Amino acid sequence: MRKIVIGSRKSNLALTQTEWVIDQLKKAGVPYEFEIKKIMTKGDKILDVTLSKVGGKGLFVKEIEQEMFDKEIDMAVHSMKDMPSQLPEGLIISSIPVREDHRDAFVSNDNVSLTDLPEGAVVGTSSLRRAAQVLAARPDVEIKSIRGNIETRLRKMKEEDYDAIVLAAAGLIRMGWGEEIVTEFLDPDLCVPAVGQGALAIECREDDQELRELLQKINDQYTAHTVSAERTFLHLLEGGCQIPIAGYAHMEKDEVVLTALVATSDGKTVLKEVVKGKNPVEVGREAAERMKARGAQKIVDDAKEELDQ
Ligand SMILES: NCc1[nH]cc(CCC(=O)O)c1CC(=O)O
Secondary structure: OOEEEEEEEOOHHHHHHHHHHHHHHHHOOOOOEEEEEEEOOHHHHOOOOOHHHHOOOOOOOHHHHHHHHOOOOOEEEEEHHHOOOOOOOOEEEEEOOOOOOOOEEEEEOOOOOOOOOOOOOEEEOOOHHHHHHHHHHOOOOEEEOOOOOHHHHHHHHHHOOOOEEEEEHHHHHHOOOHHHHOOEEEOOOOOOOOOOOOOEEEEEEOOOHHHHHHHHHHOOHHHHHHHHHHHHHHHHHOOOOOOOEEEEEEEEOOEEEEEEEEEOOOOOOEEEEEEEEOOHHHHHHHHHHHHHHOOHHHHHHHHHHHHHO
């Protein structure tokens, strides 16, 4: 019997996600043994610098991909959000399981909503995308960077001078803390989620046909279809996860509906497009084209330039 070695970051969230995938595979009747190998990534090591400043792309996946090439591991479970829009030659996303909650969660010390926060309140986030949209809704609040895994960010909110933080609902829910601590889930109308937020990407070697077939058992059509529209949009604007770009797609009957956003990190310029269509790649492309026609490429390039300084 083949034993499948799965690479995972060592954070509790990453391990929980990996265990969830093993569980799904077992439920789907995959007759293999599984072992988890914990791998430290650059993104886990650098905690003192804003992620965008150390080159967001692939920060959480590179070391893991190397172990896949070296055959130290057979596959890896990643947060889709952390995946660069193009994979290295020889590796593929072989399966996209059903998506967890796509929204951002607003968690505040006094359990007050974003709308009801006192003037000048301090909101913790290191995501330019979240900062831009929080500022667009509440230009008077102060955004303060906050880094670390979910547990660290929740602790820092209590111990340091943050009034609230914004983080992915999916992470909290997967850890079992959703209902308990979330003040409000931010609807995509108010805060468009990161491309792929809440979804997982299972990556393996392109030539591992046996494993690819097995992983197909837990592929979710709806998630794969909608995420494909989101990622096409992201890819065509060449934005990493730390540039204020957002995209969320859902289905309405047989059509993909993509809400796409490009903003400046101060939230003063916000471009939004809603594109519908049957073909997810076409929908993603149309959204990128409409954005470019409105000058989005300049916003993206300026954001990148700022990061390079
Ligand atoms: N940026 C890091 C990261 N990558 C995936 C998640 C959470 C799970 C997900 O979005 O699927 C997080 C934490 C966060 O954004 O709060």
